[in-house]
Amino acid sequence: MANVRDLSISERAALSPREAREYFRQGQVVPTAGFSAGYAQANLIIVPQALAFEVLLFAQRNPKSCPILGVLEAGQVSNELLAGGDIRTDVPKYVVYENGEKVAEPTDLAEYWREDLVTFIVGCSFTFEAALIEAGISVAHIDQDVNVPMYKTTRRSVSAGSMSGPMVVSMRPIPASQVADAVRITSRYPAVHGAPVHIGNPEELGITDLGKPDFGDAVQIPEGCIPVFWACGVTPQAAVMESRPALAIGHAPGHMLITDVKDTFYQVP
Amino acid sequence: MANVRDLSISERAALSPREAREYFRQGQVVPTAGFSAGYAQANLIIVPQALAFEVLLFAQRNPKSCPILGVLEAGQVSNELLAGGDIRTDVPKYVVYENGEKVAEPTDLAEYWREDLVTFIVGCSFTFEAALIEAGISVAHIDQDVNVPMYKTTRRSVSAGSMSGPMVVSMRPIPASQVADAVRITSRYPAVHGAPVHIGNPEELGITDLGKPDFGDAVQIPEGCIPVFWACGVTPQAAVMESRPALAIGHAPGHMLITDVKDTFYQVP
Numbered sequence: 057m058a059n060v061r062d063l064s065i066s067e068r069a070a071l072s073p074r075e076a077r078e079y080f081r082q083g084q085v086v087p088t089a090g091f092s093a094g095y096a097q098a099n100l101i102i103v104p105q106a107l108a109f110e111v112l113l114f115a116q117r118n119p120k121s122c123p124i125l126g127v128l129e130a131g132q133v134s135n136e137l138l139a140g141g142d143i144r145t146d147v148p149k150y151v152v153y154e155n156g157e158k159v160a161e162p163t164d165l166a167e168y169w170r171e172d173l174v175t176f177i178v179g180c181s182f183t184f185e186a187a188l189i190e191a192g193i194s195v196a197h198i199d200q201d202v203n204v205p206m207y208k209t210t211r212r213s214v215s216a217g218s219m220s221g222p223m224v225v226s227m228r229p230i231p232a233s234q235v236a237d238a239v240r241i242t243s244r245y246p247a248v249h250g251a252p253v254h255i256g257n258p259e260e261l262g263i264t265d266l267g268k269p270d271f272g273d274a275v276q277i278p279e280g281c282i283p284v285f286w287a288c289g290v291t292p293q294a295a296v297m298e299s300r301p302a303l304a305i306g307h308a309p310g311h312m313l314i315t316d317v318k319d320t321f322y323q324v325p
Numbered sequence: 326m327a328n329v330r331d332l333s334i335s336e337r338a339a340l341s342p343r344e345a346r347e348y349f350r351q352g353q354v355v356p357t358a359g360f361s362a363g364y365a366q367a368n369l370i371i372v373p374q375a376l377a378f379e380v381l382l383f384a385q386r387n388p389k390s391c392p393i394l395g396v397l398e399a400g401q402v403s404n405e406l407l408a409g410g411d412i413r414t415d416v417p418k419y420v421v422y423e424n425g426e427k428v429a430e431p432t433d434l435a436e437y438w439r440e441d442l443v444t445f446i447v448g449c450s451f452t453f454e455a456a457l458i459e460a461g462i463s464v465a466h467i468d469q470d471v472n473v474p475m476y477k478t479t480r481r482s483v484s485a486g487s488m489s490g491p492m493v494v495s496m497r498p499i500p501a502s503q504v505a506d507a508v509r510i511t512s513r514y515p516a517v518h519g520a521p522v523h524i525g526n527p528e529e530l531g532i533t534d535l536g537k538p539d540f541g542d543a544v545q546i547p548e549g550c551i552p553v554f555w556a557c558g559v560t561p562q563a564a565v566m567e568s569r570p571a572l573a574i575g576h577a578p579g580h581m582l583i584t585d586v587k588d589t590f591y592q593v594p
Contacts, residue, residue: 109378109443116381116393124385129486174378217398 060084065198069093069186073314077138077146083163085148087203087272087310089195093186094319096248097312098125098137099178099289100147101296102165102305105130108174110217114295115176117214121223121291123247125315128175137315143175149308151293156300161308168305178289179248180312181226183319187241193234196275203310204228205269206288210262211253213291221295224271224288225253225261229281238284247322254285261285271309329353334467338362338455342583346407346415352432354417356472356541356579358464362455363588365517366581367394367406368447368558369416370565371434371574374399377443379486383564384445386483390492390560392516394584397444406584412444418577420562425569430577437574447558448517449581450495452588456510462503465544472579473497474538475557479531480522482560490564493540493557494522494530498550507553516591523554530554540578 060079063071071079073095076088088097103111108130115122126137133142144165152160152168162168182204185195197204204226211223230238235255243251254261266283267274271290277283293306307313329348332340340348342364345357357366372380377399384391395406402411413434421429421437431437451473454464466473473495480492499507504524512520523530535552536543540559546552562575576582 105378109374109381112378112381112385113396113398116385116396127382127385127485129382216396 057082060086065090073316074140076314077141080148081142081145085163085311088148088312088314089182089185089204089310090198092314096125096315096317096319096322097180097182098315099180100143100305100307100313101176101178101292102173103301104170104303105172105174107301107304110219111176111292113216114213114219114292115178117216118223118291120249120253121213121287122289123179123249124176125179125247125317126177128177130172130174132175137177137317138313139316143313144169147307147313148311151306151308153293153296153304153306155302156297165305173305176292177313177315178292179322180289181249181286182312183248183322184242184245186319187245188238191237191241193230193238196229196278197273200275202275203272205266205273205275206271206290206309207261207263208270208294213295218299218301219295221291221298223253224290224294225285226288227266227283227285229275229277230284231280232282235282235284242286244323245319246324249286249288252284253287256282258283326351329355334359342585343409345583346410349417350411350414354432354580357417357581357583358451358454358473358579359467361583365394365584365586365588365591366449366451367584368449369412369444369574369576369582370447370561371442371444372570373439373572374441374443376570376573379488380445380561382485383482383488383561384447386485387492387560389518389522390482390556391558392448392518393445394448394516394586395446397446399441399443401444406446406586407582408585412582413438416576416582417580420575420577422562422565422573422575424571425566434574442574445561446582446584447561448591449558450518450555451581452517452591453511453514455588456514457507460506460510462499462507465498465547466542469544471544472541474535474542474544475540475559475578476530476532477539477563482564487568487570488564490560490567492522493559493563494554495557496535496552496554498544498546499553500549501551504551504553511555513592514588515593518555518557521553522556525551527552
């Protein structure tokens with residue numbers, strides 16, 4: 057099997073979701089933006105059954121940042137979003153939190169899996185990037201081959217039980233003349249974060265330096281571009297870091313589950 | 326305080342949600358269709374904390390029949406949907422289920438309340454009836470002053486843990502020339518069941534006699550009208566009747582919580 061990092065942008069885009077998951081199942085690690093064009097990507101938040109109600113309620117109360125695409129009940133490791141796959145191995149990289157502290161970033165969950173773990177599969181804005189590109193809007197982090205930049209904001213999520221924390225956003229620099237198109241296009245994908253939550257003026261979100269994201273990589277902001285912010289599915293992990301449950305597992309930001317569901321399935325008229 | 330049953334159609338429509346809840350808090354009982362025009366009405370499903378995850382997951386997996394408007398966590402009896410209200414008293418009539426059997430239909434929950442009960446407030450199609458009427462589409466059960474007819478169907482809900490059961494629908498007869506308008510208008514309210522799930526041919530839903538609804542009252546079907554079916558928020562109660570948890574509480578079908586939220590809040594473009 058080739059090294060996934062050696063694949064060109066177009067080779068990554070052409071992989072089927074199953075092929076992409078196969079690479080990651082082997083332990084290969086790379087951010088997944090640009091992979092399997094046309095297929096939805098997803099965030100994970102995995103918690104013990106005892107915390108599952110609070111996490112699902114948190115998602116219900118924060119639908120922009122935590123749109124639920126599917127839930128694997130305790131004991132389940134796959135469903136129709138990843139047919140033939142295994143949630144414990146098919147994501148490039150995971151983050152394990154104990155008491156809110158990151159304790160490991162494994163490439164599979166063999167060491168951490170328990171039968172009482174419930175997996176929430178949460179929409180990701182990578183899903184609408186193919187639609188942006190098709191409309192002639194370039195996506196900086198794909199062009200620059202880095203992870204998307206993500207920031208904790210000063211905007212609070214609505215809390216649920218013990219779960220509370222800041223809203224996390226992803227940022228894409230968009231030429232001023234195309235910002236309206238980016239809004240129009242992404243609003244058609246409410247299940248994968250939908251329209252931006254903020255356009256321009258990062259300081260109003262409490263972001264003082266775009267060059268220092270809390271997750272992912274900084275991107276170079278091309279001349280004439282406005283920073284545009286979308287709610288991000290890392291938000292539940294930010295709540296975990298603040299609320300400090302005994303155990304929680306997420307994907308490594310930007311290293312998503314690639315699902316078998318077409319982007320267009322999540323498109324509304 | 327007057328008898329709520331003596332109020333005319335227009336007097337009922339003119340009540341504020343708070344005034345309407347006040348009537349019901351006194352123990353007065355009447356179906357709530359037509360009350361507080363312009364304000365959203367809601368279904369209830371109340372379960373012990375231990376079952377709360379399964380109920381919320383059931384709702385997440387069945388968004389057409391179980392659109393969640395709000396959740397009162399264990400110990401909470403009010404929130405912004407019923408400001409100054411109390412979920413234990415402000416609904417005209419409740420249904421208490423033990424092991425899936427209806428054991429009581431009290432007008433308040435004084436006798437049944439426990440601190441570990443979690444309340445799910447679920448959208449109701451009464452919410453869009455004002456919009457139908459405004460568009461010149463009459464609503465038969467309001468005109469006939471009876472409860473809306475509801476039917477268990479042969480269509481199954483997606484199950485979640487132990488929660489499984491049939492989809493329940495409400496039915497409104499609509500003149501053939503206005504069915505398309507009814508679809509267009511109600512699709513703008515996805516949070517309160519949205520577009521119909523079925524138009525005409527009741528037998529395909531397993532409904533053999535429209536004159537014998539499973540919940541509510543039969544309506545006379547005016548000449549030239551087509552039966553139109555919307556997913557109904559009694560669906561979780563049908564799952565409770567089948568799944569038989571030790572305790573669950575619902576509203577009496579058609580006897581809804583009248584919320585402080587305007588219908589238009591749930592309208593999409």
